[in-house]
Amino acid sequence: MNTQLLLIQSLNGLQFGVLLFLVAAGLTLVFGVMDFINLAHGVQYMLGAYLGASFAAATGSFWWALLLALPVALLAGLLLEWLVFRHLYARDHLAQVLATFGVILSLNQLVRMVWGSAPLQVPVPALLEGGIQLMPGLTWPTYRAAILLAGLATAGLLWLVVERTRIGALVRAGASNAPMVAALGVDIHRLFMLVFGCGAMLAGFAGVMAAPILSVEPGMGDTVLILAFVVIVIGGIGSVRGAFIAALLVGLIETLGRSLMPDLMRLFLAASPARQTGAALASMLVYVAMAGILAWRPRGLFPVRAG
Amino acid sequence: MAEFGRRGVLLGSAGTLAMPLGMPHVARAQAAGVKIGLVAVQTGPAAALGTHLKDGFMQGLKHLDGKLGGLTASVVDIDDELRPEVAVTKVRAALERDKVDFVVGVVFSNILAAIIRPVTESGTILISTNAGPSTFAGAGCNPNLFVTSYSNDQVHSVMGEAAERNGYKKVFVLVPNYQAGQDAVAGFKSRFKGEVVDEVYVPLNQLDFSAELAKIAAAKPDAIFTFMPGGLGVNLVKQYRAAGLAHIPFLSTFTVDESTLPAQQDAALGFFSACPWAPNMDNAANHKFVRDFEAAHNYVPGSYAAQSYDAAMLLDSAIRKVGGNLANKPALRAAIKAADFHSVRGPFKFGANHYPVQDFWLCKVVKRADGKFATETVRKVLSNDTDPYAAACKM
Numbered sequence: 001m002n003t004q005l006l007l008i009q010s011l012n013g014l015q016f017g018v019l020l021f022l023v024a025a026g027l028t029l030v031f032g033v034m035d036f037i038n039l040a041h042g043v044q045y046m047l048g049a050y051l052g053a054s055f056a057a058a059t060g061s062f063w064w065a066l067l068l069a070l071p072v073a074l075l076a077g078l079l080l081e082w083l084v085f086r087h088l089y090a091r092d093h094l095a096q097v098l099a100t101f102g103v104i105l106s107l108n109q110l111v112r113m114v115w116g117s118a119p120l121q122v123p124v125p126a127l128l129e130g131g132i133q134l135m136p137g138l139t140w141p142t143y144r145a146a147i148l149l150a151g152l153a154t155a156g157l158l159w160l161v162v163e164r165t166r167i168g169a170l171v172r173a174g175a176s177n178a179p180m181v182a183a184l185g186v187d188i189h190r191l192f193m194l195v196f197g198c199g200a201m202l203a204g205f206a207g208v209m210a211a212p213i214l215s216v217e218p219g220m221g222d223t224v225l226i227l228a229f230v231v232i233v234i235g236g237i238g239s240v241r242g243a244f245i246a247a248l249l250v251g252l253i254e255t256l257g258r259s260l261m262p263d264l265m266r267l268f269l270a271a272s273p274a275r276q277t278g279a280a281l282a283s284m285l286v287y288v289a290m291a292g293i294l295a296w297r298p299r300g301l302f303p304v305r306a307g
Numbered sequence: 308m309a310e311f312g313r314r315g316v317l318l319g320s321a322g323t324l325a326m327p328l329g330m331p332h333v334a335r336a337q338a339a340g341v342k343i344g345l346v347a348v349q350t351g352p353a354a355a356l357g358t359h360l361k362d363g364f365m366q367g368l369k370h371l372d373g374k375l376g377g378l379t380a381s382v383v384d385i386d387d388e389l390r391p392e393v394a395v396t397k398v399r400a401a402l403e404r405d406k407v408d409f410v411v412g413v414v415f416s417n418i419l420a421a422i423i424r425p426v427t428e429s430g431t432i433l434i435s436t437n438a439g440p441s442t443f444a445g446a447g448c449n450p451n452l453f454v455t456s457y458s459n460d461q462v463h464s465v466m467g468e469a470a471e472r473n474g475y476k477k478v479f480v481l482v483p484n485y486q487a488g489q490d491a492v493a494g495f496k497s498r499f500k501g502e503v504v505d506e507v508y509v510p511l512n513q514l515d516f517s518a519e520l521a522k523i524a525a526a527k528p529d530a531i532f533t534f535m536p537g538g539l540g541v542n543l544v545k546q547y548r549a550a551g552l553a554h555i556p557f558l559s560t561f562t563v564d565e566s567t568l569p570a571q572q573d574a575a576l577g578f579f580s581a582c583p584w585a586p587n588m589d590n591a592a593n594h595k596f597v598r599d600f601e602a603a604h605n606y607v608p609g610s611y612a613a614q615s616y617d618a619a620m621l622l623d624s625a626i627r628k629v630g631g632n633l634a635n636k637p638a639l640r641a642a643i644k645a646a647d648f649h650s651v652r653g654p655f656k657f658g659a660n661h662y663p664v665q666d667f668w669l670c671k672v673v674k675r676a677d678g679k680f681a682t683e684t685v686r687k688v689l690s691n692d693t694d695p696y697a698a699a700c701k702m
Contacts, residue, residue, distance in 0.1 A: 002525075005521060005522075005525050008521045009518055009521055012515070012517035012518055012521065013518075015517070016514075016515045016517070019515070109350075112354060116355070116358075117349075117352075117354035117355040117357075117358060118355040118358075118566060118569050118570065118606075119355070119537075119538055119541050119567065119569070119570035120569070120570055121541075121569065121570040121571065121572050123572075124549070131549065131550075131551060133551075134521075135524060135525070136524075137524045137527065137551070137552070137554075137555075138520070138521060138524030138525075138550060138551065138552070139549070139550055139551030140550075141549040141550065143549065144517075144549075212545075213515075213542070213545060213546060213549070214514055214515075214541075214542050214545075215537075215538040215541030215542050215545075215570055216570065217352055217537075217538050217541070217570070218351075218352060218354070219351060219352045220538065223512040223514060224514070255515070255517065255518045256518075258509070258518045258519070259518040259519075259521070259522060262507070262508075272506070275506050275507070275508055276484060276489075276508055278508075279484045279507070279508035279509065279510070280484060280508075282510075283484070283510040
């Protein structure tokens with residue numbers, strides 16, 4: 001492995017991390033502010049991708065699809081909140097896990113009924129076609145650069161809103177002590193709805209952005225959800241900054257682990273078992289890292305909730 | 308399903324309340340027609356494959372006016388949910404309550420492995436229209452099992468042979484890290500004699516292939532060989548094309564086919580696949596199948612559909628041969644073994660292990676004149692190929 005390849009792999013890792021951040025940002029807000037475990041976040045991401053695919057097919061333009069999918073994802077999120085989630089805020093985590101798991105099953109099935117079970121396709125927008133030559137024979141697609149930028153912009157915007165605005169202050173206050181914020185005369189339910197809507201929209205945004213490079217299919221949210229949970233647990237639940245750092249970390253560990261582990265194992269083992277054990281170890285690496293970080297800092301890297 | 312349930316309850320209660328009275332009733336109902344338990348996954352990410360399989364079989368029935376060998380056919384839908392324990396329960400119910408005469412279908416090998424004993428031990432004939440694990444092709448072969456698809460390893464070895472004949476010296480191998488992935492590598496290597504520059508194993512839930520793509524670019528192989536079923540293949544193909552690697556020949560098995568092409572589209576153009584059948588095959592049976600299938604379902608059928616269509620035709624020929632007498636199992640088995648029907652693949656016969664002996668092709672993804680994507684035969688790679696396990700089968 002030469003330096004050039006290592007640099008390219010790090011870039012790939014960062015870009016994957018940013019994609020994870022797009023999904024995890026909404027999740028950490030909802031979990032942190034509302035103390036609500038939303039397993040259905042993954043299906044909201046899936047819904048975003050499907051809406052993007054449908055609108056792209058109908059309008060013929062990725063940009064229109066993005067523009068239309070966001071408000072619809074928001075509405076779908078609010079509808080779910082009104083139908084299911086708001087009845088669960090006061091319940092314990094087990095009830096939330098069960099109910100939102102039910103939402104996963106129902107929405108996966110609903111998506112299959114509406115769009116069919118075959119994977120769909122979203123073309124890369126013409127503006128972002130092509131790529132940058134990274135090394136002879138390997139192009140880094142412009143679209144991936146766009147994802148990187150979109151992720152960084154989202155991170156910056158979220159940071160601004162959460163840290164520098166009045167509504168952000170309320171959100172932070174809600175995250176550290178919701179009953180006290182309610183006692184101070186803030187309509188906590190409206191705040192929750194707002195946060196939840198933003199979370200749903202962020203998930204939808206991630207879904208639309210991921211659609212041109214990933215397969216749009218029923219259940220696509222489930223794989224992402226697991227990694228997104230790892231991200232918010234490492235980052236500290238409720239912390240946008242933590243989610244950002246942790247997402248980059250997970251992206252890097254995942255990508256570099258996959259590319260380096262088999263080579264590393266070859267130092268100790270014969271080629272064929274080295275490849276398979278290397279691959280197996282690489283897929284565990286993220287969870288090992290999570291366990292390590294939690295042992296060192298049980299509340300994650302940037303804990304929010306006091307006490 | 309609702310009907311399935313109601314009928315089950317009726318038969319079940321008839322059976323428990325009046326066993327001696329209930330039995331002749333069922334027997335009479337059976338004599339009037341033939342009942343097929345159709346196992347096709349309809350839940351989860353693999354449901355698209357189950358849909359192909361089911362639509363293919365039903366298209367066959369439609370062409371036969373709803374009859375198999377003169378007997379009116381009824382179909383009991385069984386969604387295995389890609390969960391072996393669920394498949395066993397539902398198949399048992401179909402055998403015991405619905406008294407199905409045949410069990411047909413099955414996309415995945417692990418489902419076939421789960422249901423083969425309950426089905427064949429009850430004396431019922433099982434026709435797998437897709438799963439073809441090596442386990443039941445050799446010493447573990449079963450007189451009541453017929454496979455209308457292929458032996459899994461055969462398909463991978465076809466790609467090895469194609470790579471060898473194309474004169475590729477260095478091939479990069481990329482597969483998921485589980486049993487079928489390792490089998491794919493073994494099958495490919497059984498006929499490819501050049502150098503495998505690297506073998507990369509990825510987790511089954513991998514989303515982003517950029518790390519592997521950078522490795523491929525660095526290794527500069529003559530071609531890559533990959534086996535990435537379903538969504539994995541969609542992600543890989545799109546990202547492979549976007550990374551500018553498409554000038555490296557993309558040799559694959561179960562990665563680009565009619566079930567994934569609607570999502571891969573242009574990204575898969577010119578990519579290769581190994582296949583026993585493709586929609587463009589030039590024979591009368593295939594023309595009729597593909598034309599009417601597309602008219603009815605508005606999508607291009609894949610091999611899952613073609614092999615299931617063949618199963619319907621096979622059953623029709625066999626039941627006709629025995630004059631509708633389904634009770635004489637040895638005669639029925641011999642009639643199926645004769646494979647006296649027009650396969651959409653052209654020549655088709657069963658080997659001693661009840662797996663097909665057939666031709667295999669190198670296929671390529673094309674965009675048809677009507678804008679739809681499909682695989683197309685490029686050239687024949689193996690003729691009348693028997694799978695390597697058949698010799699070990701003693702029936």
